[in-house]
Amino acid sequence: MGRAPCCDKANVKKGPWSPEEDSRLKDFIEKYGTGGNWIALPQKAGLKRCGKSCRLRWLNYLRPNIKHGDFSDDEDKIICSLFASIGSRWSIIAAQLPGRTDNDIKNYWNTKLKKKLMGMIPSTHRKPPPFPTIPLRTTPPPPSSSLSSLYNDCSPYYTSTNSLTGLESISAAPHNFLNTSTTTSLAINCSLLQTQDILLSPLQYYPVKDSLIMFGGDQASCSSSDGSCSQISYGKEIKQEDMGLHQSHMISNGFEENQRFMFDYGHNGSDHSLNTWSSTDLKPNGYLGNTALEYDLEEVKQLISSSSNGCNSFFFNDESKTQERALYY
Template identity: 45%
Template structure:
C-alpha cells in the first residue's frame, strides 16, 4: 500500500478543486544566489525608516492627504517614494494597503450578498485561498475584505450548515509515476482532503467539498494506484495506458483520476493516477486493492492527444455520479475525473 501519490507538474503552480498550492523554489543551487538570501546575510535595508514612520490606524487627515495626492498625481508607480511626496509619515507599503483596501474609488465594505457568498464558495473550492483572484471576481471587494469575511463568517457559516463527515475522508499525498522523473516535481499534500460524501457514496460538489477540506479531519486512510503513463508524441502519436480491470464492487469503485502533462522537447508525457477511497474499518478491502494493483495490463490507444483523452473521459461520464473538472485558471493540460 502506498500513501503517497506523485503528480508530474510542468508549471510553477498546481491547484486542485479543494486545495491549491504554489510550488516553492527549493532549488538550492539557485536559491543561494537569490536576493532574499543575500539580503538576509547583509541585513536588508528596510523599505522605510521604521523609527520615523507612523503606524497604526489612519487618521482622516492622513486619508485625505493620500487620497488627494493619488487622485491628482497618481501613484507614480513607486509606492516607496509616494508618502514622502504626499507629505505623509507612513511606510509606502502602508500607503498602498490603505489606498487599495479603503480609499480607492468604488470600494464596498460589509454586507456580502448571497450571490457573493456563492462566488466565494465556488472560487475557494476551485483555487483555494487566493484572495486576490477571488476579489477580482467581486466588484468593489478587496482581497483583505474577503479574507476577513471568510475567516470570520463564511467558514463558520459552512460549518454550521453542514454536518461533519462521519466516516470517509480522502487523504491525498503526491507520488510519482512519471516515466521522466527528471522533469517531475513532487508535492506533498498529505494533509489535504478530497471531497466525498459517504452518506450518498458520491463525491461532493465544489461547494460541499470545501467543508471537507476545512474540517481538517483525517479519519480514513486511502490509497492511490498508479495507472501508468500516457505518452503522446507528435512523432509517435500513440497513447500507452496501463489500466486495471476493476471487478470490485461499485461502492468501492470511487475515486479520483488525475492527469497531468510533462512536456519534454517535442513529446509530452502524461501521468495518469487514480486515487481511490477505502473504508478504514474494512481492512479486507485494503488488501484486496493491493492485489488488484499487481494485475495491471497495458493497452495502446492510437491517435489520441490530450484533448482526445479529455473528450474520451468526458464522454464516459454518463453517470450522474461522474464529474469532470478542468482547471480553468491554469493552462496546463490537467484535469480530474471524479467517478
C-alpha cells in the first residue's frame, strides 16, 4: 500500500508562482505563521498549491533576509570546505551561510562552483572568463598540494583574496571547549580540511550538554526552519556507544579507510585518552592528530565526480552514512 499523497494533485496548481500567490502566502505567514502545518496552510491561505510547494516557496524565496545573487569568495570557501567534509548536505551547509538557502547553494554548486573547483572551462561557446587558462596537471602534484593552492592551480577564474591558515577551526572554538570537564566535547575537525589548508572559519563548535554536539554558526540561516525562526542550529544527541565505536576506529587507524576522513574530538573526563584534545596538544597549525591526509587534485576531482553520481562514495560508504549522520546533526 502506497503512501497517501500529501495533497490532491488534481486540484493543485504547479509551476512558477505568480506575484499574487507570493503575496498571498507571504501575507498569510506574516499574519498567522505557518501554524506548524504546511499541509493545511494553502487551504487556509486560499492557495491552490501543495503544502510542500508553499513551504519551499517560503523557505527559498519569500522569507525575510534571503540573500540572492553572487556568492562571495568566503562563501565559496565555506561551501567547498563543507562539501569536502560532509558532502552534499546542503541544509547543513546552508546553515553556515546566513541568508542562503540549501537550494541556492545546491544550484550554485552544481552549476558553477563544482566547475571552478574542477578547473573546468565551461564547455560553452560563451566568453571565457578573464583569466588565463592554466593547463591541468599531467602528473600528480607534490604531497604538499593543498586545496587552497588547488583553487589557484585548477581554477583559472577563481581568485582567493584571503589566505587560509588552518588555524581558525581551533581558535574559533570557545576556550572552555577544550577545558570543560563536565562536557563531552565533540569537535568535528576534518583532517582533510586541515591538511588541505581550507578551513571552517565561520564555524563555531559549541560544547553543550553531555553528548550533544551543536554544529553551526551563531548566525546560521534558516533554510530548514518553518520560517518563523531567525536562527537554526543543528543539534542531536549522540549515543556514547556510537562515539566509542567511531573513536575506536580513530584510535586504531587514524582514519577510517572507507571514509577517508576523520573526526577528532576532545573527550575529557573519560577513559578514552588517546587522541584527546587539550589546549597543550594543539599543533602549531591548530591541527591535532597525526593523520595527515594528503589529497591531491585528482582525489578532489574524484570526490566531486563520485558525489555527482548520487552517492558520496569517496567519503561515505552506505554503512557509514547513518553513523556519519548522527555526528553531523
